[in-house]
Amino acid sequence: MPVPRSILSKDDVTDLDLTVVAGTWPDDVAGHFVVSTSDQRTHPIHAFFGDGIMARLALRPDAGGRFAWRPRVVDTPSVRLRRARPDLFTAGPVGTNSPWGFVNAANTAPLPWGDRLFATWDAGRPVEVDPVTLEFVAEVGHRDDWKPSIDQAVLPLISSTAHPVIDPERDCLWSVSRDVLSGVTSVIRYDGAGKHVHRWTVEGALLPQATHTITQTRDWLVLADTAYKVDTAEIFGGDRTVANNPDGPVLLIRKDELVPGRPSVPCSQFRIAPEVNHFYARHDDSDGIQVVMEHTPGVDIGMYLREDDVDVHGRPVDPALRGMYCHGMTPALTTVLQFDPESGLVRERARAYDPARWWQAELSAIDWSFEGQNEPTRHHLVFLGFHPEAINQRALRNYGDRVDTSLFPDGETPATLVSFEREGLKPLAEWTFALDDYPTSPTFVPRGLGAPGRSTYAGADPGGHDGYIVLAVHNDDRFRVELFDAADVSRGPIAVLAPPHGTTVPFLIHSAWMPEVRPASRDIDRLAFADDLDERLDQLDPELAAVAREVAAGLG
Template identity: 25%
Template structure:
C-alpha cells in the first residue's frame, strides 16, 4: 500500500521531433540514443515498438515559450486532448543501443491550426470570422473549420497478401485513421476519402452553409485486420448519432455561452498587441443582422428536431488496402442502431464482427468553454453538474455475421447481446467453434475514462494555494474495483453463455487500462488467447474527488462500498503490471481465470502503454518481453525528466530487467503501443491527395478559408525549426 502522490511528470511533455534529417527535415535533432540506467538489455530483444500519445497543440507550445509543454494547465483540457506524437523504439541494433525516433502526426488540420494561430489575418475582424481552434475538453474545435483529427490513440499493423512489407495505421475515435510510414513516421494518407465517410452529425454545420472542411468522423480507435480473408481486410466502423450525440451540440452551446457570458481564451495570441486588442469585441449588429441570426438559430433548432429522429447509424467498413470502401448499414430489429457512447474498440473472429457501445463517453460539460469571472464559473460549474452523467453500466453488443456482408446488399441485420459491467477495451479469440464467440474484457466498473480533474473540483476562493501542481486533465481514480472477465456469446443467436469467468483482486485490479499479448502474427487476433498483460492505474488519494464519487454513488454493480473505496484510496494501491492467465477445458472453453503473475511499481510510480515483444527463444504466450513507460516524481529529474522505459521478462514479472532513459526524452501521458518485426519504408501506391480531397468542400467556403488552405494546408507550411 502507498499514500504517495500521483507523479506530476505525466503533466509535461516535449513536442520536439527527433529523427534522421533525410526522414524528417523538421526534426530538432537525430534520434536519441537511450542510456541503460539499470540492468541489461536482453540479447534476444528485437524489432520496433511504436507508442503514441497526445502532446498538446501549437497553442500549448506558444504558452510555454518552449517545446516542453503542459497541455492541460488551463484546468479544463483533458490530458488526451492533443496532437498525436509517435515514439519508435528501435531494438534492431542492440550492439549500438536503443534509439528513439519521434514525430507529430501532421494531418491537414494541423497546418490549418498552425496558420490560424500564427497569422493575424485568420483571427477575426469586423469583416471576417475568427478561424482559430480552441481546446474544448477532449476536442480541439474551430467554429468555422471543424474538428481536429488528432491521431493520438492507437495503431493497427497490417500486411496484405500481395505486399512484401508491413503497413501501419494510426487512429483516433473522432477522425479518419491515417497510414504512416514506419521508417519516417510521416502521416502519409488518410484511409478513405472525405466523401467515403459520413459525419457523426450534420448539426455541426450552419444552415445554408457548406459543411466545415474538417468534419467530425466517429469511428473505432481500435479497428481490426484479418490477414486470412481475401488477401487481407481492414474492418472498422462509421457511426452517427442524432440530437443525443454530444458533438451535435458543440457549436450551438459554445456560441450561446460565448454570446451570453463572454469567453476569455486561455490560449495566448502571438500576434502584435495592436492586432489582438479588438479580438473579442463583437461588431455592432444591425437589426437585420440580428433578425437573420435569430432566423438561423431557429432553423438550426428545427433541423435538430428532425435530426433527433433520423440521425443514428452504424456502418461497417471493409477496406482492401488499395481501393474504395465497401460499406454496409447495420440494423437491429429493422431499425438503425443507436450508439450512445462510442465504438472505441471492435472485435473480429473468423465468422463475426463484434461491435460494442463501449464505456468511453464524450460529455457536454467537458466541452463547455472556460469562463473567467467567478460568477460565470459558478454558472458553468452548475451546468456541468446538471449535464454530467455516468457511463452506461451495461455493454450493448452487436454481432454481425461476416457472410451477410455481400456485394449489392446495403442493410444487414445484427444480433444483440447485453453483458453487465461496462468496458472500454476487450479482445476476442479469432476462432469461434460452434458459433461460440469468446470475449475477454477489462470491466472498468465505475471508472470513467471520460471524466478528469478540472478547475471545477476546486473552489479558487476557498481552497488554499496548492503545495503541489494540480493534476488538471488526469483521469479521476476508480470508484469501484475493476473486474477482468471472460464471456461467451452465441454469434448465431446472440445468447450469452451462463458461466462467465470473472476475477478481481483488492491489491491489483484497480483501473486495468491498456492490454497487450502475444499474437501468432502481428496482424490479427490469436486463435485463442492464453495470457493477457494489463497495466493498471492503482488507487491514488489525489485522484479521487467528490464529483466522481457523487456521479457513481448509485452504481448498480457495486462490489466495494464508497466508504471503503475512500479508505482504500487514502491508503493507496500501487500501479501495477499483471498477467491474466486463461485456463481452458477440453473444449477450449475458459475454465478458470487467474492472475498468474504481477509486479507492483514503487510508491509514486505509474505505468502506461505496455507492449508485448516476442522472443525468438520460444513461441509460448509468455516467451517475450513487456516494454512500457513509467512515470514518477515532479518531472524535474535532470537525467530522466521523471519518465523511463522499463523492460520486463514476460515470463517473470517480479522485477524489471532493464531501464532506459535520456535527458532529452520527455514523454507525457501515452496511450497504446504496437510492435513490428521490421520497420520498412512505405511502398504502397494508395494515397489520397490533400487538395483533391478537400477542394470540393473548400471552394464553397469564404475567401479567408480558401486562402488558408492555399497558403498553409496544401503546401504543408511549417514554422522554422527553433
C-alpha cells in the same frame, strides 16, 4: 504525490538516446516499440485531445549501445491547418474545432498492418504514417464514405473507433462509423488501397455511447457500446453531470454478410454489464465466440480534472494534473464471455476480480500474431492502483451509490503488472511497481522470430507467454522503459532503459510492436487531402479556403 507531476508537461518533442541502466538487454529482443500520445503543447482542455504524437523505440542498440527513442508530431491536414492559423483553433471538452472543422487528433493507438503503420482516434479516420520517419502519409477513405456525424467544410467529425482490427485472412482493416446523435452504427472495411472504403449500416441496432474498441473472430465482428458518454451541457460550458451507462449492447456481425454494394447488414444483439472499454476475442471461433472483457465500472474517461476540483479527501487538485482524466473509482473486473448467436445467450466462462487491484484503462498486452490470436495463452494487464488525488468529487457526485467508497483504500496503492492465464483468467505472475511509478501501456514482443511456418509477427511459440513485455514508466526522476520476461513477470524488469536523470516525457497512451520498419510504399493508391476538397470550401471565407488549398498542395 505518486501521480508524476511531469505527466502533462508541455516540453518540446525531442529525440532521446536511452541506455541500459539496470540488468542486461537480451540479444533476442528485436523490432520496434511504437506508442501514441497527445501533444500537450496544443493545450487541450482534456489531456487526451491534443494533436497526435507517434514515438518509436528501436529495441536493438546502435554501435554505441544507445537505443533510439524518436517521437514525431503526426503532421495531418488538421495539424498543418493549425500551424497556418493557430488563432482559429479552439479546444473544448471533447476535442478541438476550427472554421475548417473538427481536428482529427490521431493520438490514441498505433495500429501495425504488415509493413504499414496507422495512428487512430475515436473521432477521426485512421491515419497512415511512415514507419521510419513517422510522417503523415494519408487518411483512410474519402470522408463521405464514412458518413460523418457533422459534415464540416474541410474537417468532418467522424465518430469512429480507436481500435480498428486487421483481418489476417481477408487482409483488410475493419472499423466503424457511428452517428453521435442517433447512435446508428456502420461497419467500415478498408482493403488497403484506393481512395474509398466500404460501409454498411448495422440494421436495427444502436450504440448509444461510443465504440472505443471492436474485435473479431474468424467469422464474426464484435462491436460493443463502450463507456464514454458525451455531455452536451459540458460542451457548452456547463459542469459534466452525466455518468456512463452501467450496461450496454454487444453486436455480432457475420463477416460473410458484409458484401460490397449491400447498404446494410443484420446483427445478433446481446446486453452485458458492467460497462467496458477494451475487449479481445479469440480468433478461432470453432468452440464459440469467446471475448476477454475488460470492464470499467466507475471509470469515467470523459471526466477530466479542473483546477477548481477537490479530490476524494476534499483537497484541491494539484494544477499540474489539470486535464488528466479522472482515475478509477472501483476495483478492476475482467471476464471471459461466450456469445451464442443462435440462442442469443451470453455465458461467463471466467472472472478475475481482486478488490486490491484498482482499474485498468488502456493497459493490456497480448500476442497480436495470427497464431497468437488463434490460440492465446496469456493476457497481461497493468492495474494503475488507487489514486485519490486524481479522483474528483464531481465524479463521485455523478456516480452516487454506483461507487462503493467503503472499498477505497486508506491511501495510495501502487500499480501492478499481472499475467493471467487466457482461458480461465487465473493470475500466474505479478509485479508491483514503486508507489511513485506510473506505468503505461505494455506490449508483447515474441521470442524466436522467423520460425518455419510462422507468420511475420509470430514467435517460435505463440500465445503471449514466450517473449517479453515492454512498457514505459513515468516517474518524476526520469522516464524509463522496462523489459519483463512474459513467462514470469514476477521476476521484475530484467533490463531497464532510461535517459539521463531529470528527463521526462508527457503521458503515453497505447503502444504496439513491429518486427521491423520500412519506409511507406509510394506505389499504393491512397486518398490525397485534395480529394476531400470540393464545393464545400465555398462555405469558408476565401482566405481560409486558400489556406486549405495550400495545405493540400504541400501534401502533394
